[in-house]
Amino acid sequence: MPLPPAARASPLNLSNTRLYFSVSLPCASVSTSLGHSLVRPSPQRFKMLTWRDRPAQFVYDSPLMRGSATNPGSGGERVVRARSSAAVFCVGVAFALCGCKWFSGDAEPEATRDPITGLTPAEDREVLAKVGEKTITLGDYARTVARMDEFERLRYQTPERQAELLDELINTELLAQEAERRGLDKSPEYQAKLFLALRDERLEELRASLPPLESFSDAEVGAYYEAHKSEFEEPERRRPLVIVTGGRAQAETVLRRAKGASGSEWGKLAKEFSLDRRGLVSDEASELAGDLGFVSAPGVERGENPEVPEPVRTAVFQLQALGDVAPEVVEANGRFYVVRLGGTSPARLRSRQEADRTIRVELRRRLFREKEKALLEELRKKYPATVDRAALERALERASDPAAPSTKQP
Template sequence: MENLVLAKVNGKEITQKDVDFFLNTLGPEQAAQFGNPEGMKQLLQEIINQELLYFEAVEDKLSETQAFEEELERLKGHILKTLKIREIFEGIDVTDEEVNEYYESNKARFEKPAQVKASHILVKSEDEGLEVLKRLEDGEAFGEVAKAVSTCPSKEKGGDLGYFGKGQMVPEFEAAAFDLSVGERSGLVQTQFGYHVIELTDKKEPEATSLEEIKPRIQQDIVTRKQAQAYQDKVSALRTKYPVETY
């Protein structure tokens, strides 16, 4: 793909790759802000501004100043440290045996929690709730009553809330829903939102996540642990090689 020249500053070309590189140095929010044609034009102008500053800095011989030498030394130190850490981490890998052992030892961490699927009818007062219970006891379909009187947006789906796990609903609602058996209906359940009648339509018991699903995460966990250990081992050895004094 052709690297399109977008501008020249004092004879130096600024290309599309330069703009793309600049965009990639931004944080996610800024990148999203400038990742459009108008934003790219603004980035190009900023690159031009920085090149203008660069040429004047060269003309002013800032590279011959003490401040430049100090900054260069700091940058050199940072680069060398980064390269050394990269060297320490080279060759760290993860075997299938390690992945399997980690999975078997940590199955509880990867377990999919229990979920329930429920529908509900929400009304404002206890009297309205009692009327809902009477209509249901008289044989009216739960979904039809929900559509007729519920104040929750779920009324459009007959009160269906879909699947949810613990911690996703207010405590009173959660406790009542998880205490029901499939097909069972609650009495009135009061929460900060009003009065609910809940019907449990399905329940999923906790289940283990398969090794294939979780393998990339396990590999990353092991690599991170090995890197941390390799780093600690290295700096511990270096503390015996070079004197360290703290004040």
């Protein structure tokens, strides 16, 4: 039966490494955490929360959250560990929204609990809201939470924010019902979106079945590195500093003063004249004023930088030493640039260790493509696909020349 009115569920409290959910009762105090928590029961305080007539603690158990209904009478201490903040969060919301339940007798079998939310079928069906003839259950709510990433779940720690999320689900259901009433779910546009969503869902299911990055052996990573070393060659890059003006005459004036200027003098010129305020601080002149970031040489795709106009990119690679200034004003995008060489990064080959994660991600991507190809081949055998080439050609003809008469045969 539900807890008495005196019981209260505390707000969920998430941090970078732990998520806590606690229930405060006149007779009990229980807590669980993602890292670990110690529960020290007292027979007097736990006398109403029992399992086989002895002081007990009940913790949701699923492949994501590992715990159990246990008898901690011996020693009075039990360490509870959890595997997923999503599962702990969903269970916490279950307590917060529906209230804690008293437990007695045997705990429900593990097999009855949802592997994602940790809820039993009965808990999953618990109705949180009714919208028209449809209901929003605790299971619906918990699955919505489970689909969030860990950072998004941080937004829903308090009872107020949890209630807001439920209100969002109600609004979504209201709009969906209205769309159905208006027949929008029958429109070709909706059907096309649904078709794509189903495709993406199946591919996401396939992606979720892939092994973790750590499962690829060092030998596999090393073999890829040796076979694709050119992919890890970083080209020479240079760092252009610019003073940007709206007119050529002003840029020419700045250019004369910038030639041979020290770093601090360059910063003062930029502070006085430049339309580009990057690298400028209100109370000082930076020698890196107008820093556009590193860029590779013109024509080298790897190391491109969209912040650097192509004429500026060309000009900076004509300079020889740090602090050199381009001899001419550079015009680009309707503005005028005075260009200074602010830094260089020589060409180099990334080491095997530096490329380790990049390689593992690529190996996993390739494995996904292989599995996707195998899945499509299997589906083509199961559901043969045929193409009417003549109809396709007629359609292509009409697409290329809409005014042409139809050649469709009677």
